Amino acid sequence: MTKLRExxxxxxxxxxxxxxxxxxxxxxxxxxxxxxxxxxxxxAFGSDKPQDYIAxxxxxxxxxxxxxxxxxxxxxxxxxxxxxxxxIESGGVQWMTAGKGIIHSExxxxxxxxxxxxxxxxxxxxxxxxxxxxxQERNSAEIPVEVYNDSxxxxxxxxxxxxxxxxVIENDFIAPVYWDISQQAGSNFKERITLGHNAFVYLxxxxxxxxxxxxxxxxxxxxxxxxxxxxxxxxxxxxxxxxGKPLNEPVARGGPFVMNTREEINQAFHDYQTGHFA
Numbered sequence: 715m716t717k718l719r720e721x722x723x724x725x726x727x728x729x730x731x732x733x734x735x736x737x738x739x740x741x742x743x744x745x746x747x748x749x750x751x752x753x754x755x756x757x758a759f760g761s762d763k764p765q766d767y768i769a770x771x772x773x774x775x776x777x778x779x780x781x782x783x784x785x786x787x788x789x790x791x792x793x794x795x796x797x798x799x800x801x802i803e804s805g806g807v808q809w810m811t812a813g814k815g816i817i818h819s820e821x822x823x824x825x826x827x828x829x830x831x832x833x834x835x836x837x838x839x840x841x842x843x844x845x846x847x848x849x850q851e852r853n854s855a856e857i858p859v860e861v862y863n864d865s866x867x868x869x870x871x872x873x874x875x876x877x878x879x880x881x882v883i884e885n886d887f888i889a890p891v892y893w894d895i896s897q898q899a900g901s902n903f904k905e906r907i908t909l910g911h912n913a914f915v916y917l918x919x920x921x922x923x924x925x926x927x928x929x930x931x932x933x934x935x936x937x938x939x940x941x942x943x944x945x946x947x948x949x950x951x952x953x954x955x956x957x958g959k960p961l962n963e964p965v966a967r968g969g970p971f972v973m974n975t976r977e978e979i980n981q982a983f984h985d986y987q988t989g990h991f992a
Contacts, residue, residue: 724933756916759833
């Protein structure tokens with residue numbers, strides 16, 4: 715029997731600054747919601763004012779988790795200590811596994827115009843925190859889009875729809891869903907979500923309704939457990955739907971490092987400071 719997911723909590727994002735002064739909205743990792751296992755952080759950024767983003771994110775280290783950068787508009791250049799470099803363009807995604815450690819930078823590849831998108835931090839299980847760093851990077855044309863009744867389109871970055879449209883990102887640890895959904899006013903979107911996986915919706919345009927609860931632009935809706943979802947669009951709307959298997963492990967944080975114990979965090983700082991990092 716189908717168990718429909720409902721809204722458990724609704725949170726507003728918090729204005730924040732990161733990197734060298736990039737202005738953004740912290741959605742997960744805020745005083746209101748610290749994390750939603752396995753998701754450690756969600757930042758939404760979007761501005762057509764260069765002073766809000768031009769300084770970017772100069773070289774900084776990571777260990778023990780994955781970063782997912784999804785660009786809605788604009789271009790972001792990335793480089794790292796392993797010699798990787800490239801540009802994430804509008805509609806493209808980069809799923810980076812920091813693993814045992816990497817030093818990287820993310821700098822806007824533009825001096826004017828709109829720059830917008832999301833960065834999501836995804837935890838790694840203890841047994842794989844010290845894995846070799848790697849990237850999965852796909853441009854917009856490589857990401858499949860499924861259309862429902864000409865009123866709903868689903869960009870399938872990760873996960874698989876009930877119509878067997880499969881995303882371009884592979885992750886066996888949390889079996890993630892990451893969908894960018896556009897929905898016309900008055901339409902309904904129904905899909906399945908794996909029972910037991912944590913899930914959220916972040917609305918970046920419009921207004922939607924789940925059950926008898928409304929979600930407004932800029933709000934995060936944490937969903938109850940269930941095996942399916944039904945979303946009604948009150949206005950023309952755009953949102954990301956993200957879900958994944960919780961790891962149920964201890965989490966120790968220290969700035970750019972996420973491990974399981976304080977001792978492991980201290981070791982990460984020591985390795986970085988003594989040049990034995992990445």
